[in-house]
Amino acid sequence: MANESDRYPLHKAVFENDLKNLSRLLRKHDVATKDKHECVQLLLKHDAPVKVKNGLGWTVLAEAVSYGNRPTISSLVRKFRQQSREQMEERRPNLVQALNRINDFYMELKWDFQSWVPLVSRILPSDICKIYKSGANIRLDTTLVDFSDMRWERGDISFIFNGNAAPNQSLTVLDNIQKVYQNVKYEESEMEIEDEVDLLMSTDILAAQISTKCISFERMQSGWLFKEDRTELVAGQYESELYRVYGLVLESRKRREHLSTDDLQKNKALLESFTKGGNLQGFDQNGVPVRRSSLSPPPDKNITWDNYVQAETNSYPRLGRDLVYKESSKMFKATIAMVC
Template structure:
């Protein structure tokens, strides 16, 4: 019975079989006419399996044939997450480089359609209020909330937020703006402003080798995080006002626009982490690297000290 089952699996997932037995030559041949992104019944791609089994040559071969790095299995883990768990630096570096390359290529393909769509949409201003809740009694009272302000003008978008980070029941407040300017070249289109410190940083399109290696250092000494958002139970309802005679709530935005108010409920964000690869020294090293990166590479704003604004 077990032999028959194995045979059926081999016929369905030939790439996975080659990796399992370590047949690099056959894998190279099959990659010419097989889907490198195909998943098995556990949601693992061939790259997942190669990483988990430590088949380094297979990993490099799959990456050369465009195996997706960002894809997740049914447990919510990507090949990069599995590589970090096993702790092989060479494999992690290769996956990080390929992930960034695939992200750039995907953005280049989508960018014209995105800019065209933004230009066609009417300019708007929108506020999104986030409230975090927990099933643990009384915890919801201490969890943070935030109002994200979104401005859209032409092919540009600005998002303002005061919730900078929220991890492990700890959060950091600030005054951060993300600005996307579609009319600018890719390397200059995304800017992050710290309105309190009055500094800005452009998100570079490509990283240097040193920056990639620094990122690998951080990944190898940080928790492996997986976040999944479920919209199955999501519901949109008109917000109500009034105590006795209830009516749909409306507000005037910026003194000009009469707006309808909606409440969105049922959106679930599940976050999980793994840290079997970490030691005490890893955690200390990671803290030092993070502090080094956050204190450097900042530039002053314009001469009057004000952050750049997106007007509409």
């Protein structure tokens, strides 16, 4: 059996910054392969996948933001956009074909978050989404537009997917009150890319997911002494059986080791500026956007390749900055109505 240290020659070459050996190995190795700790360093010229995560659930982009090298972050954002477009174009024919096979329909999806704390309940979102499907086309209507000053701003927004249009013209957003529309572009401008990099470097590194590991379903009942299965009219005409869903957990994690105390104080103003279409850092006297600079590299931890590769899975020594980390989870209950 091969020595543990020899099992990942590509990773070792990257770890030791051995460009000559890395160039040789790239000719015969799969750059998407993971070692037992981390995703392989993004060898972007060889189209390594950007969306992959390490065993702890962090993407390579998250690790790059933590390290703080702006050119690397910018390259990752561009490659992420490129690979996302390619995946959409690859999956698009199957999506259109599936939509054409499904019968046309109209559906209303009501959702809301609730809390026993009165003030919190006021700011939790709720909405009734209306979904229309016709052929290879889908329209989704929603009333939630923005969140500002601890209040959800309401409006009348429609998202329209036209499966028969060209890829860069297939998704349109309508503001039915302002009577304006915008085609969602496939490609971002250089300024939009750099704005996104500023945002990533100025805010928490976030990861969130809905966990369904402990999910369970229970038929809802009505009555005090003599209980019976509960039914209800949905949309005023569909007799439906009601089910309660338990064990739906929203897990969120955030890191901020790349942020200074000054950054944390400025975060709110920066985000407000960005969401209103402004530049995160402002402009200099010549009208050129002032961008976030790369951070100073973290101190060398003097970790050898053998120390790294022989560590327990998901307990590898930190090569970059020490984590400043917080995680939380919130359990939700949901109700599902199924037409009888």
